Amino acid sequence: xxxxxxxxxxxxxxxxxxxxxxxxxxxxxxxxxxxxxxxxxxxxxxxxxxxxxxxxxxxxxxxxxxxxxxxxxxxxxxxxxxxxxxxxxxxxxxxxxxxxxxxxxxxxxxxxxxxxxxxxxxxxxxxxxxxxxxxxxxxxxxxxxxxxxxxxxxxxxxxxxxxxxxxxxxxxxxxxxxxxxxxxxxxxxxxxxxxxxxxxxxxxxxxxxxxxxxxxxxxxxxxxxxxxxxxxxxxxxxxxxxxxxxxxxxxxxxxxxxxxxxxxxxxxxxxxxxx
Numbered sequence: 001x002x003x004x005x006x007x008x009x010x011x012x013x014x015x016x017x018x019x020x021x022x023x024x025x026x027x028x029x030x031x032x033x034x035x036x037x038x039x040x041x042x043x044x045x046x047x048x049x050x051x052x053x054x055x056x057x058x059x060x061x062x063x064x065x066x067x068x069x070x071x072x073x074x075x076x077x078x079x080x081x082x083x084x085x086x087x088x089x090x091x092x093x094x095x096x097x098x099x100x101x102x103x104x105x106x107x108x109x110x111x112x113x114x115x116x117x118x119x120x121x122x123x124x125x126x127x128x129x130x131x132x133x134x135x136x137x138x139x140x141x142x143x144x145x146x147x148x149x150x151x152x153x154x155x156x157x158x159x160x161x162x163x164x165x166x167x168x169x170x171x172x173x174x175x176x177x178x179x180x181x182x183x184x185x186x187x188x189x190x191x192x193x194x195x196x197x198x199x200x201x202x203x204x205x206x207x208x209x210x211x212x213x214x215x216x217x218x219x220x221x222x223x224x225x226x227x228x229x230x231x232x233x234x235x236x237x238x239x240x241x242x243x244x245x246x247x248x249x250x251x252x253x254x255x256x257x258x259x260x261x262x263x264x265x266x267x268x269x270x271x272x273x274x275x
Contacts, residue, residue, distance in 0.1 A: 009028055014026045025041060028041060039124065046097060056115055162220070163221060170214060171243070173213060181199070217243070
């Protein structure tokens with residue numbers, strides 16, 4: 001899918017994350033003519049995008065302005081209990097970031113929509129995650145995505161940062177599978193056979209997605225292993241091992257019989273091992 005086919009981009013929510021550090025990530029809902037996907041980016045990713053656009057179109061201002069990086073101590077204020085003003089700041093930034101991206105999508109100037117930097121920024125998982133920013137510029141753009149569409153990209157390798165993004169994507173898929181299993185359980189207890197069947201199919205589809213993502217993580221870790229410290233490599237190997245264990249457990253639940261009847265099984269599904 002080319003950028004000309006994207007109808008709009010919305011940023012409906014923001015979430016606080018603690019890995020690899022305390023930060024806020026914004027969900028970008030990208031709508032094509034038929035399919036859509038969601039990409040997650042933190043503010044620093046938008047700064048990197050702005051840098052890439054400046055390199056691509058020197059001296060040319062974007063249709064809408066990127067909001068400034070202000071209130072650098074906002075997260076410290078949140079943790080100190082001053083949350084209301086910071087929530088307002090996050091909400092204002094969310095709207096400003098949406099105007100920034102949507103301004104390029106809706107611009108009469110086609111070069112913004114066809115920009116390679118913007119294409120990579122909005123690309124779904126498996127393509128955006130392999131994007132490496134300019135070698136002489138800021139650090140790589142990071143982003144995770146739930147994909148129900150596709151987009152053209154010339155990216156072809158993984159980075160240390162993108163590997164963590166794909167790892168978070170795998171965790172999201174695991175949460176999706178877990179919720180489908182619980183919905184199936186509830187449907188079975190209400191004798192809603194059709195709903196139960198749909199939940200089972202959804203869980204199986206997401207397990208397939210999980211298998212592909214874990215394979216990409218294994219290959220990506222091989223690619224970046226030489227550039228990681230021994231301790232960091234071991235940490236990521238442990239993360240990948242836990243994800244594979246989670247997949248094995250969920251596969252057993254999905255392919256096993258009927259309802260998740262045990263209280264311990266239900267608690268395990270609700271709590272989740274991958275957080």
